[in-house]
Amino acid sequence: MKRYLYLWHRWLGIVLCLFMAMWFISGVVMMYVGYPKLTPREHLAHLPVLDLQGCCRSLDEVLAAGGQSDAPSSIRLSMVGGVPRYLLGYAGQPSVAVDARSGQRLSLVDEAQAMAAARQFAADASARYQGLVQEDVWTHSRALDSERPLHRVSLADEAQRLLYISSRTGAVVRDATGQERSWNWLGAWLHWLYPLRGGVLSGWWADIVIYLALAATLMAVLGNVIGLLRWRLQRPYRSGSRSPYSGFARWHHVGGLLCGALVISWIFSGLMSMNPWRLFDAAAPLSTAAYQGGELRSRAFALALPEALRRFEQAGLQARELEWRLIAGQGYLVAYDGTGQTRILAMADGQVSSQLPQATLERAAQAMHGQGQMRSERLGAYDFYYYRRGEQSMLGHLEQRLPVLRVRFDDPGETWVHLDLHTGAMLGQMDSGKRTSRWLIALLHSWDWLPLLENRPLWDLLMLLFSAGGLLISLTGAVLGWRRLRRPRRVRRPQRHPGLAAPVGDVP
Structure with missing residues (x-):
């Protein structure tokens, strides 16, 4: 059995160690330069x-000109x-x-x-x-x-x-x-294996990434098991070392023991980030249409636009974009200025405010779950499930303003929703599966933990240090794999049974 552990680890390593090295190098780049996006x-x-x-x-004219029978999911003026x-x-x-x-x-x-x-x-x-x-x-x-x-x-x-x-x-x-x-050629383009996108393999891109990550996770787990089996805690080897290896093999062995658990967590969480086999999809997401309380139609927006703009200016905001929003059947117009600041105008009374009443959002949220129970809390500070990342990170462009309203439902998925008090926007649904993915992906892969995120450069130093350890393991494994492939294959000599003549050609 032990022999098969070595064989699986060896041949998986020969195939995957360069991929691992590439993932560590590109991951460090992505810490500071993200994939291009317009925030x-x-x-x-x-x-x-x-x-x-x-x-x-x-x-009415605009929606008719749109030429769609369905109501739009969003309306903006820009x-x-x-x-x-x-x-x-x-x-x-x-x-x-x-x-x-x-x-x-x-x-x-x-x-x-x-x-x-x-x-x-x-x-x-x-x-x-x-x-x-x-x-x-x-x-x-x-x-x-x-x-x-x-x-x-x-x-x-x-x-x-x-x-x-x-x-x-x-x-x-x-x-x-x-x-x-420039940086993304060494960052996201490599990290996400984007060379496979857009060509003949594009349809299999997701599966290739998933199964490479799965194989790499197995390789790292086997390596940790072998590393522990080969390390002598009580009686050293003849050389006086606790490790039986020398040269690159010793660096690989010791590096694996020091950083192997983190390597496993990074590769496994990278696998989970692909949502393999749709593990984290919500079985029955709550209805956002119920939150709106109807379709986005003109009857909820009676106030003329010039008058709406005048009221926003009186409230101290020069609008660069307007967004129509329906909440619990009531129409609202949200105005954005050039810095991302907002004001919201209620069509019912024509009043402009910086935030919506909490009771309004709670009433709209309750409609999503009918007579089911819900609990709401107003967050004035970030926590484990609601926090902000740098703009270069994958989801760093998302607005995560405070305060925010968190509503918890007693539905089968134990769903949470976060509602933006400034605009009335639903910032996403988070059922038990999504909260599990928060632990398995964001925490393990990006170390999204507030004590670290709020204490840079401690987060940077730790990420760089352990990334260097993972790179050491990968590169030494690649060297060992290359040497193994270059080694001449030895022909196993047939064993002789005592008392029998040697086979023809065998040297006694």
Whole structure:
């Protein structure tokens, strides 16, 4: 049995050690430079103040022009290419844009409109059109599917940005700076095995990543078991060492004993981050439509837009984008300024406030679960399940403002929801499976633990130290594997039985 442990560990290592080394190197890069994305703050910072001169068409006209029988899942009004434009989102369908002045639905955005959007984004930089792409190395995110194909425009600004502009709406949906692109060849592009995306293996990309990570986890576990079996605690080997190995093999053995448990946790949590076999999918998510209390239609939004903008200005906010929101059947208009600050206007009484009443959100949340029991709490500080990460991290672009309302339900999934008191947005559902994934992924893989996240550079030092240990294990394993492959294969000589003549050709 022990022999098979060695064989499995050896041959898995020969195949996987270079992958492991690549994951450790790219993981360190991703600590500081994330995969390109357009964060909400970047988006708002590059928008001009809303100009509603000669505007706007009624919401009834806009929804009719959208040409969809279903109600939209989101409605925004923003400046796109210097003109006000309604941006309509539909679940699982392409986005739709409607000119706010003419009420005409836009067909596919052309090169001239894409260049106008690029000039709005960076008026002082010259721009060069690079064509239309369905998907490229910086746009693998599924969040962009409703905007494809994408216009690509390069800017000659200080950051050497590459802009991606929706062909559906004309809005800039992603930017990738020169620094992000350079580092990502060594970071996310390698870490997530993106060379396999977009080619003949694209359909198998997720399965390849999952089974490589599964095999690497098995390899690391076997290595730890073998390392413990070969380490002598009481009686040293003849050399005086507790390890029977020398050279690279000793570095591999000792490094594995010191950092092996962390290597296992990182590889296993990386496997879990792929949600293999859909382990963390909610069996029966709560209804967001019930939270809204109806479809996003015009009847809940009677106040005219110029008057709404005037009230936001009186409240001290210069709106760059408006968002229509329905909560418990009541209409609200949310305004965003260039720094991400918000004000919310209740259509029922025309009042502008910085936060919604807690009772309003609790009433809307209760509708999601009917007569079931729920408990709510107002969080004024971050905790294990609600916290903020740096923008470069995978989910660091998500707004995690305080205070926030957490509501817990007694449904079969023991679901929690976090509700933004500033905008009324539902920030996500977290059932027992998602909370388990919080432990298995965010904690084990990224060390998302508040005592560390709030005490940088302690988090950085520990991550770098143990990443170096994992890299040492991987590289020494790769060297040992290479030496094994180069070793001439020895032919096993047949054993002789005492008293029998030696086989022909055998040397006694």
